[in-house]
Amino acid sequence: xxxxxxxxxxxxxxxxxxxxxxxxxxxxxxxxxxxxxxxxxxxxxxxxxxxxxxxxxxxxx
Amino acid sequence: xxxxxxxxxxxxxxxxxxxxxxxxxxxxxxxxxxxxxxxxxxxxxxxxxxxxxxxxxxxxxxxxxxxxxxxxxxxxxxxxxxxxxxxxxxxxxxxxxxxxxxxxxxxxxxxxxxxxxxxxxxxxxxxxxxxxxxxxxxxxxxxxxxxxxxxxxxxxxxxxxxxxxxxxxxxxxxxxxxxxxxxxxxxxxxxxxxxxxxxxxx
Numbered sequence: 001x002x003x004x005x006x007x008x009x010x011x012x013x014x015x016x017x018x019x020x021x022x023x024x025x026x027x028x029x030x031x032x033x034x035x036x037x038x039x040x041x042x043x044x045x046x047x048x049x050x051x052x053x054x055x056x057x058x059x060x061x
Numbered sequence: 062x063x064x065x066x067x068x069x070x071x072x073x074x075x076x077x078x079x080x081x082x083x084x085x086x087x088x089x090x091x092x093x094x095x096x097x098x099x100x101x102x103x104x105x106x107x108x109x110x111x112x113x114x115x116x117x118x119x120x121x122x123x124x125x126x127x128x129x130x131x132x133x134x135x136x137x138x139x140x141x142x143x144x145x146x147x148x149x150x151x152x153x154x155x156x157x158x159x160x161x162x163x164x165x166x167x168x169x170x171x172x173x174x175x176x177x178x179x180x181x182x183x184x185x186x187x188x189x190x191x192x193x194x195x196x197x198x199x200x201x202x203x204x205x206x207x208x209x210x211x212x213x214x215x216x217x218x219x220x221x222x223x224x225x226x227x228x229x230x231x232x233x234x235x236x237x238x239x240x241x242x243x244x245x246x247x248x249x250x251x252x253x254x255x256x257x258x259x260x261x262x263x
Contacts, residue, residue: 049137054155
């Protein structure tokens with residue numbers, strides 16, 4: 001995902017802001033890292049450039 | 062063996078919905094009406110989102126979602142092919158859940174719409190790409206209820222509706238949510254008529 005996507009993403013649980021933590025990037029493209037809910041504390045992984053913003057109860061299926 | 066393993070074994074075609082007549086119609090509407098910041102919900106293979114990048118002159122940036130991880134990877138691959146034209150930002154998401162208010166100028170959706178016996182539901186990713194629950198509207202209804210929130214002023218929603226889903230029921234809900242609507246493209250096939258509706262806030 002491009003870093004600019006942060007402008008339009010929010011926590012799927014309560015629409016609050018997310019914080020971006022980057023492990024690996026390629027220019028403005030975030031390849032690995034996570035998005036963390038500033039209110040819920042929920043952690044959403046970014047893997048191979050794709051953030052997984054499914055709510056926790058829909059993950060791992 | 063899980064559904065995912067099976068899907069991997071059989072190849073992507075069984076795990077990811079591939080472009081069909083409905084995709085073609087939605088792409089036509091996107092090229093005609095898409096503008097600004099563009100979102101495709103439930104992108105499947107990513108074909109329509111890729112068309113938005115390459116063929117829709119008024120579209121500035123493209124985001125595509127799917128619940129299916131195989132679909133997300135397929136869409137990301139298509140995004141790479143058109144990276145020089147801006148590419149596709151792929152997000153694994155359920156409907157519009159992780160998007161902020163007023164985020165998009167255009168939202169396109171070719172929903173899973175086939176009415177399905179609940180006994181046979183959600184058995185694999187392809188079923189999930191096709192099935193709209195008992196009514197056929199299990200995903201269309203929550204989408205229509207929430208899409209006004211993420212739409213920027215002057216924005217438009219492009220929604221594919223099949224006659225199999227109950228066209229009048231969809232239109233009734235669209236009106237109840239305060240949208241104006243018009244048909245952008247319509248095509249009849251032996252078993253269904255497909256329309257793409259453009260919804261705009263009154």
